[in-house]
Amino acid sequence: MEKVNNKYKVLFVCLGNICRSPAAQGIFEHFVREGGMQEKIEADSAGTYSGHRGEMPDRRMRTAALYRGFALTHKARPVSGLDFLDFDLIIAMDDQNYEDLMHLAPSVEATHKIRRMSEFLQRKKMSYIPDPYYMGAEGFSLVLDLLEDGCRNLYDIIVKAEFADK
Numbered sequence: 001m002e003k004v005n006n007k008y009k010v011l012f013v014c015l016g017n018i019c020r021s022p023a024a025q026g027i028f029e030h031f032v033r034e035g036g037m038q039e040k041i042e043a044d045s046a047g048t049y050s051g052h053r054g055e056m057p058d059r060r061m062r063t064a065a066l067y068r069g070f071a072l073t074h075k076a077r078p079v080s081g082l083d084f085l086d087f088d089l090i091i092a093m094d095d096q097n098y099e100d101l102m103h104l105a106p107s108v109e110a111t112h113k114i115r116r117m118s119e120f121l122q123r124k125k126m127s128y129i130p131d132p133y134y135m136g137a138e139g140f141s142l143v144l145d146l147l148e149d150g151c152r153n154l155y156d157i158i159v160k161a162e163f164a165d166k
Contacts, residue, residue, distance in 0.1 A: 007039070007040055007041060007042045008040060008041045008042070008088050008089075008158055008162050008163075009041075009042045009043070009044070009086060009087045009088050009089075010028065010041070010042070010043045010044075010087065010088065010089045010090075010091060010154070010158070011043070011044050011045065011046060011079075011083055011086075011087040011089070011090045011091065012024035012025050012028070012043065012044075012045040012046075012091045012093070012117070013045065013046050013047065013048060013079055013090060013091065013092050013093065013097050013101060014045075014047060014048075014092075014093040014094070014097055014129075014131070015047055015048055015049050015093075015096070015097065015131065016047045016049050016051065016052040016076065016133075017045055017046050017047030017049075017052060017074075017076035017077060017078070018047070018052045018055055018056075018057050018058045018061070018076050018133075019057065019058050019061045019131060019132055019133055019140075019143070020093040020129050020131065020132070020143055020147070021045035021046065021047065021093060022045045022057040022061070022072050022074040022076070023057065023061055023065055023070070023072060023143065023144060023147050024045065024091065024093070024117065024129075024147045024150070024151055025043045025044060025045040025072075025074055026065060026070045026071065026072045026073075026074070027065075027070055027144075027147050027148055027151040028043045028151040028154065028155060029043050030069070030070055031151055031152055031155040032155065035155065035159065037159065037163070040162075040163060041155075041158060041159075044074075044087070045074055046077050046078060046079040046080075046083060047076060047077070047078055047079065048078070048079055048096075048097055048100040048101070048104075049078070050077075050078035052076040053076055053077055053078060054075050054076060054077075055075065055076045056072075056073070056074075056075060056076075057072040057074060057076075058133065060132075060137070060140055061132065061140055061143075064137070064140040064141060064144055065144060068144060068148075070144075079100075079101065079104060081104070081106055084104075084105055084106055084107075084110040084113065085110075087113065088113065089113055089115060089158075090113050090114045090115070091115055091116070091117050091120075091154070092114060092115070092116050092117065093117050093128065093129040093131075094116075094128035094129060094130075094131070095116075095127075095128055098114065098116055101114045102114060116128070117129050117146075117147070117150050118150070120149075120150040120151070120153040120154045120157070121146060121149055121150050121153070122149055122153055123145075123149045124145070124146065124149065126146065129143060129146050129147065129150075130142065130143060
């Protein structure tokens with residue numbers, strides 16, 4: 001993993017950028033702050049669908065996340081071609097997001113930045129992060145459990161690979 005800019009930058013991506021990816025961003029940023037790495041690591045989120053542009057995260061996700069101590073304040077935005085230049089790592093929440101990102105990537109090199117969030121799960125192995133939008137409260141809780149696990153592991157991997165002994 002190579003830093004594009006002064007900071008190591010991670011972009012989390014789901015469909016509408018109102019549930020999974022802003023939750024991943026908020027959780028990941030919590031670990032970054034907790035580790036005192038705000039000057040070295042940055043996160044953002046985006047969606048492959050632009051229909052929610054400018055909206056806050058889904059109220060149910062904000063509520064469930066806040067209950068766990070994560071404030072989600074991101075405003076939805078679509079993925080742009082510049083994201084492939086600006087970010088070191090682009091994390092897809094499910095296979096459709098992954099495929100969409102692979103098609104949006106401007107070069108073969110850019111596709112090497114795209115990874116699935118499920119790769120970073122350790123406690124509960126799943127092949128994707130489910131979309132909680134139609135799942136009810138249990139769905140939001142499950143997604144937050146998965147994202148806490150995945151984001152903690154992702155944070156640890158980045159710190160070890162990019163900042164250990166430097």
